[in-house]
Amino acid sequence: MRQYPIERYRDIGIIAHIDAGKTTISERILFYTGISHRIGEVHEGEAIMDWMEQERERGITITSAATNCFWTSSRKTRHLKTNEERQEAKRGNEHRINIIDTPGHVDFTVEVERSLRVLDGAVCAFDGVAGVEPQSETVWHQADKYKVPRMCFINKLDRTGASFDYSFKTIHERLTTNAVAIQYPIGSEAAFEGVVDLMTMKAIRFQGDHGENIIEGEIPADLKEKAEKMHAELVEKIVETDEALMEKYLAGEELSEEELRGGLRRATIDNKIVPVLTGSEAERRRAIHGACVQDRD
Numbered sequence: 001m002r003q004y005p006i007e008r009y010r011d012i013g014i015i016a017h018i019d020a021g022k023t024t025i026s027e028r029i030l031f032y033t034g035i036s037h038r039i040g041e042v043h044e045g046e047a048i049m050d051w052m053e054q055e056r057e058r059g060i061t062i063t064s065a066a067t068n069c070f071w072t073s074s075r076k077t078r079h080l081k082t083n084e085e086r087q088e089a090k091r092g093n094e095h096r097i098n099i100i101d102t103p104g105h106v107d108f109t110v111e112v113e114r115s116l117r118v119l120d121g122a123v124c125a126f127d128g129v130a131g132v133e134p135q136s137e138t139v140w141h142q143a144d145k146y147k148v149p150r151m152c153f154i155n156k157l158d159r160t161g162a163s164f165d166y167s168f169k170t171i172h173e174r175l176t177t178n179a180v181a182i183q184y185p186i187g188s189e190a191a192f193e194g195v196v197d198l199m200t201m202k203a204i205r206f207q208g209d210h211g212e213n214i215i216e217g218e219i220p221a222d223l224k225e226k227a228e229k230m231h232a233e234l235v236e237k238i239v240e241t242d243e244a245l246m247e248k249y250l251a252g253e254e255l256s257e258e259e260l261r262g263g264l265r266r267a268t269i270d271n272k273i274v275p276v277l278t279g280s281e282a283e284r285r286r287a288i289h290g291a292c293v294q295d296r297d
Contacts, residue, residue: 004096013100013115015143016125017133021155025125026067026101033069033097064115065101070094102139109135113142121149121269128154128162128278131170140175149269154278157185158192164278171276179274180237181230182264186220195278196227198234199257199264235260241267 014022030036072094100119102112116122122143126136143150154167164185171179183195186203194205196219203220207213219227239249242263248255267273 004094008095009098010095011098011100011118011120013102013119013122013148014125015102015112015116015122015139017127017130017135017139020125020127020133020136022125023101025123025153025155026099029097029099030067030069033071035067035069064111066098067101068096068098071097109138109142112139116142116146116148119146119148121151123153124150125153125155126167126171127159128157128164128167128280129159131167132174137174147271149271150274151268152179152274152276154276156280157188157278158190158280160189162188162192164188168276171274176274178272179276180234181276181278182234183277183279184223184227184230185278186223192280196223198227198231199260201227201231237273238263238267241270241272 014026016022027036100115102115124136124140124143126132140150152171154164156162157164168179168181182198184198185192186194186196186205194203196203200216201219202216203218203223205215205217207215235249235255238260239245239255245255245259245263248259264273264275268275
């Protein structure tokens with residue numbers, strides 16, 4: 001008998017150009033969901049997802065690797081005060097996420113295509129310095145072929161030369177005009193410290209050795225105008241995909257966060273919108289900032 005009903009299963013792939021951080025993102029997901037108790041580093045040959053000896057020696061993914069983790073939206077538990085209450089609330093709401101980490105090297109493109117056939121969705125990772133790279137385009141068009149819903153994660157924003165704006169521009173120009181940012185970074189390179197959630201219009205920073213403590217606050221003054229402009233663009237993009245929301249919007253009615261999130265979810269599943277999140281998966285840089293925050297249904 002299934003422990004989880006089929007509607008609470010998700011098959012999610014991590015796809016990207018080589019060295020964009022796919023495997024490291026997978027390792028962080030396993031750590032933050034409690035599957036692993038230490039973060040395996042690719043460059044040290046300790047990544048759980050790199051199970052072949054050749055992968056550990058070379059520091060690259062050669063064959064698709066699958067694992068799973070379990071997740072409950074924090075929206076169902078964040079208001080609860082005790083761990084016992086949170087654990088009780090998780091029962092009946094937990095999802096099983098099957099994660100497939102795919103190769104990024106052009107020589108193993110067939111491995112990516114095999115995985116795409118079974119995915120419910122994909123996270124497409126991008127190097128925050130390079131933006132869209134050749135293999136990024138290849139795997140993107142493969143995902144188009146199988147109509148796989150996607151979200152983008154602009155990674156490595158703590159690296160010298162990283163730019164969210166440049167990377168987002170390359171996604172918009174070379175992959176899809178349906179890309180819309182739902183986060184914006186606070187700082188860049190060595191000064192990267194968190195993100196602005198463009199849905200809630202809150203600044204989110206991370207504290208603790210592994211960024212486990214999420215601190216919400218006001219948006220920095222120097223980003224306020226930029227964030228308001230991007231929030232308006234996000235709202236407009238969502239309502240363009242939903243007739244009911246469009247009617248309310250044009251009538252001057254305020255749309256609730258729940259309505260906007262629901263519209264974003266439906267549009268993403270229908271491939272009408274590609275949400276773009278951002279952060280860094282690097283060690284001690286408060287890993288995968290964006291993905292830890294935007295864990296909405």
